Amino acid sequence: MAQYILKRLLLLPLLLFIFSVIAFALIQAPPGDFVTSYIAELAASGSAMEKAQIDALREQYGLDRPLYIQYFKWVGKILQGDLGVSLDWRKSNLELISERLLLTLMLGGFTLVITWSIAIPIGIYSATRQYSFFDYFFTVFNYIGIATPTFMTALILMWVAFKYFGASVTGLFSPEYVDAAWSWARFVDLLKHLWLPALILALDGTARLARIMRANLLDELKKPYMEMARAKGMSEWRLILKYPVRLAFNPLVSTLGWYLPLLFSGSLIVATVLNLPTIGPLLLRALIVQDMFLAGVIILIYCLLAIVGTLLSDILLAWLDPRIRMEEA
Amino acid sequence: MSTAKTSPALPQVEEAVPVVALPDLGREAEAIYVAPNWKLVWWRFKKHRLALISGVIIIFIATIALVPDFYSTLPPQESDAIRSFVPPQRPRFFGPNGEFMYVYEVTGQRNPTTLMMEWVADEAKIAPIKFFTPGYEYEIFGVIETDIHLVGLDNSAGVQKFHLLGTDRLGRDQWSRLMAGTQVSLSIGLVSVLLSIILGVLLGGISGYFGGWIDMIIQRIIELLQSLPPIPIWMALTAALPRNWSVEQVYFAITIILSLIGWTTLGREVRGRFLSLREEDFVVAARLVGASQARVIFRHMVPTFSSHIIAASTLAIPVMIINETFLSFLGLGMRPPAISWGVLLHEAQNLQSIALAPWLLIPGLAVIITVLTLNILGDGLRDAADPYS
Numbered sequence: 001m002a003q004y005i006l007k008r009l010l011l012l013p014l015l016l017f018i019f020s021v022i023a024f025a026l027i028q029a030p031p032g033d034f035v036t037s038y039i040a041e042l043a044a045s046g047s048a049m050e051k052a053q054i055d056a057l058r059e060q061y062g063l064d065r066p067l068y069i070q071y072f073k074w075v076g077k078i079l080q081g082d083l084g085v086s087l088d089w090r091k092s093n094l095e096l097i098s099e100r101l102l103l104t105l106m107l108g109g110f111t112l113v114i115t116w117s118i119a120i121p122i123g124i125y126s127a128t129r130q131y132s133f134f135d136y137f138f139t140v141f142n143y144i145g146i147a148t149p150t151f152m153t154a155l156i157l158m159w160v161a162f163k164y165f166g167a168s169v170t171g172l173f174s175p176e177y178v179d180a181a182w183s184w185a186r187f188v189d190l191l192k193h194l195w196l197p198a199l200i201l202a203l204d205g206t207a208r209l210a211r212i213m214r215a216n217l218l219d220e221l222k223k224p225y226m227e228m229a230r231a232k233g234m235s236e237w238r239l240i241l242k243y244p245v246r247l248a249f250n251p252l253v254s255t256l257g258w259y260l261p262l263l264f265s266g267s268l269i270v271a272t273v274l275n276l277p278t279i280g281p282l283l284l285r286a287l288i289v290q291d292m293f294l295a296g297v298i299i300l301i302y303c304l305l306a307i308v309g310t311l312l313s314d315i316l317l318a319w320l321d322p323r324i325r326m327e328e329a
Numbered sequence: 330m331s332t333a334k335t336s337p338a339l340p341q342v343e344e345a346v347p348v349v350a351l352p353d354l355g356r357e358a359e360a361i362y363v364a365p366n367w368k369l370v371w372w373r374f375k376k377h378r379l380a381l382i383s384g385v386i387i388i389f390i391a392t393i394a395l396v397p398d399f400y401s402t403l404p405p406q407e408s409d410a411i412r413s414f415v416p417p418q419r420p421r422f423f424g425p426n427g428e429f430m431y432v433y434e435v436t437g438q439r440n441p442t443t444l445m446m447e448w449v450a451d452e453a454k455i456a457p458i459k460f461f462t463p464g465y466e467y468e469i470f471g472v473i474e475t476d477i478h479l480v481g482l483d484n485s486a487g488v489q490k491f492h493l494l495g496t497d498r499l500g501r502d503q504w505s506r507l508m509a510g511t512q513v514s515l516s517i518g519l520v521s522v523l524l525s526i527i528l529g530v531l532l533g534g535i536s537g538y539f540g541g542w543i544d545m546i547i548q549r550i551i552e553l554l555q556s557l558p559p560i561p562i563w564m565a566l567t568a569a570l571p572r573n574w575s576v577e578q579v580y581f582a583i584t585i586i587l588s589l590i591g592w593t594t595l596g597r598e599v600r601g602r603f604l605s606l607r608e609e610d611f612v613v614a615a616r617l618v619g620a621s622q623a624r625v626i627f628r629h630m631v632p633t634f635s636s637h638i639i640a641a642s643t644l645a646i647p648v649m650i651i652n653e654t655f656l657s658f659l660g661l662g663m664r665p666p667a668i669s670w671g672v673l674l675h676e677a678q679n680l681q682s683i684a685l686a687p688w689l690l691i692p693g694l695a696v697i698i699t700v701l702t703l704n705i706l707g708d709g710l711r712d713a714a715d716p717y718s
Contacts, residue, residue, distance in 0.1 A: 015553075018553060026562070026565040026566065029565070029566070029569035030569045143705065146700075146704060147696075147697050147700040147704060149651050149654060149655060149693070149696060149697075151658060152674075155674075155683060155690055155693065156693075158680055158683070159680075159683045159684070159687055159690065162680060162683075163684070163687070168680060258555075261556075261558050264558065265558040265559065265561055268560055269560070269655050269658075272659060273678070284564065284659055284661075287565060287568035287661070288660070288661075295565060295568075298561070299561050299562070299565055302558040302561045306556055306557065306558045
């Protein structure tokens with residue numbers, strides 16, 4: 001087990017290196033460097049910069065040097081914990097991102113819990129009562145769930161909440177807690193707001209996962225060990241929960257590998273619609289105003305979250321299923 | 330098809346027993362033995378009712394994509410600042426003067442307190458709706474000039490415009506814009522999937538057919554691309570597109586960006602098929618007879634799994650459509666003056682606009698219906714793709 005995890009961890013630096021190159025290439029992609037757009041922005045607001053100042057800025061970021069040196073400078077700074085400064089917000093990127101990252105992770109984790117606690121019971125029910133009314137009902141529900149983009153769900157719920165309850169469901173905090181320091185009251189306030197975006201995000205994943213759970217369980221239910229256990233007189237529910245459900249879990253856990261990254265980056269769109277203080281809307285704004293260093297750091301964080309998600313699912317799967325760790329070790 | 334009695338698994342019969350020696354099979358059973366692959370797929374697909382209905386709906390939506398102007402009632406770009414935020418005018422049936430279908434003319438009044446324009450249906454003024462009636466001029470496929478539209482107003486009543494789905498901020502007719510958007514959104518999905526198929530079949534095929542270190546490299550690339558978080562990457566790539574690009578340039582750039590990651594799923598599928606087919610007798614036989622590699626691949630291997638590719642691509646189109654929609658919705662994909670479903674939904678991005686004009690959300694319904702039917706159709710095709718199973 002330890003060997004297996006170690007093997008996965010050893011690949012991590014290589015992946016991180018490749019992803020950092022990709023992120024760097026992406027922030028270099030727009031025409032002109034960011035100092036140019038910064039000067040243009042300043043000029044638009046009526047103030048100008050002196051030539052010396054401009055050159056100093058260029059030198060600070062190594063913009064006059066070849067690309068690979070710029071890359072190493074950028075990565076080197078990030079490795080030292082210096083995430084750079086956002087020219088758009090006039091704040092350090094670290095300060096901008098830290099709380100938003102925490103909220104992004106909380107939203108993701110919360111969504112995951114909701115997704116699983118809805119999808120698994122639906123999957124078990126549909127498989128054990130195949131072709132029943134509710135099985136069909138959930139199948140239709142799942143199809144619609146997959147076909148509805150998350151931002152549509154968010155827009156519709158936002159409209160319903162406004163039209164019929166007169167409530168605005170945007171943001172993650174009540175006005176009095178937006179800039180407050182962390183406290184128990186603020187946390188409770190957060191939970192009061194967090195459930196709706198989490199539910200919206202969960203609907204999409206639930207539809208997919210319930211389908212997978214149903215298919216897995218249907219395969220298991222046909223196997224001879226079920227007959228055997230029934231012949232021994234085991235009660236039906238205990239039997240189902242104890243053997244086939246546990247086996248049907250494994251493929252579900254392996255979906256975490258793609259579901260977690262999808263969840264983090266998918267939350268971006270819902271967060272934009274509902275105006276949530278997560279890193280998603282920050283990235284969108286950074287990309288639109290070409291605040292490329294902030295964008296680069298956020299893209300790197302998304303990559304990191306994707307890697308961690310895959311790693312987590314691999315480790316969890318190896319822990320759940322001895323066959324996998326025997327094979328790989 | 331009652332084949333259970335007469336036919337055990339089909340391929341074995343074909344291999345083991347010469348067809349002439351078979352005892353009198355019914356007419357139906359005989360038809361099954363001689364049917365080509367596509368016919369078997371079609372017979373199986375027909376049994377999936379929901380998929381069949383979805384297919385019919387998709388064909389209808391495709392006709393909208395082909396000639397959106399025929400379904401439009403007004404030029405989609407035409408704005409009319411006075412008629413902004415007109416709510417949808419519900420068509421009514423069997424009017425007092427024998428009209429089959431008609432709408433009430435709307436008149437705007439400014440609310441004295443909020444200063445907002447409020448549109449009221451004037452039940453005294455009836456505007457009859459006619460089918461296949463002349464309207465604005467347009468061209469079908471850029472060659473046939475015509476002015477016939479599916480629906481239009483009977484001009485004798487003196488009413489010039491009607492809005493089935495209301496109007497937006499600039500008074501543009503949302504129904505007509507939805508039709509124009511269908512063309513762009515649907516074709517972006519199709520073109521991106523076509524690009525994905527080309528990349529996927531080419532690279533997946535090379536990977537599966539040759540194996541060895543080429544396979545290793547292509548597989549690592551696929552894994553790497555699949556472990557990237559797609560949404561932020563797409564956003565960064567589309568945000569980097571120059572602002573002064575024309576609509577066509579942005580259109581093709583977006584299809585390329587979407588298929589850059591999209592081909593990996595198809596590539597994996599194709600590789601798997603190639604790996605399992607490589608050792609099949611008929612492939613080995615073709616190779617021993619001296620067929621060229623290209624002939625082995627395209628004449629013998631590709632046709633056996635083409636139905637799988639068609640099913641997989643049908644399931645890939647809705648994914649592409651959703652991706653284009655959210656990119657344009659965020660303002661990073663297609664940009665006005667281009668019209669796509671995402672561009673239309675961009676107008677409904679915040680609470681203020683949807684509280685004022687909830688009908689701006691209707692293009693979302695078009696997305697849901699299209700994606701839903703394409704998914705059901707794809708599932709049906711996938712189940713039918715292997716007629717021997």
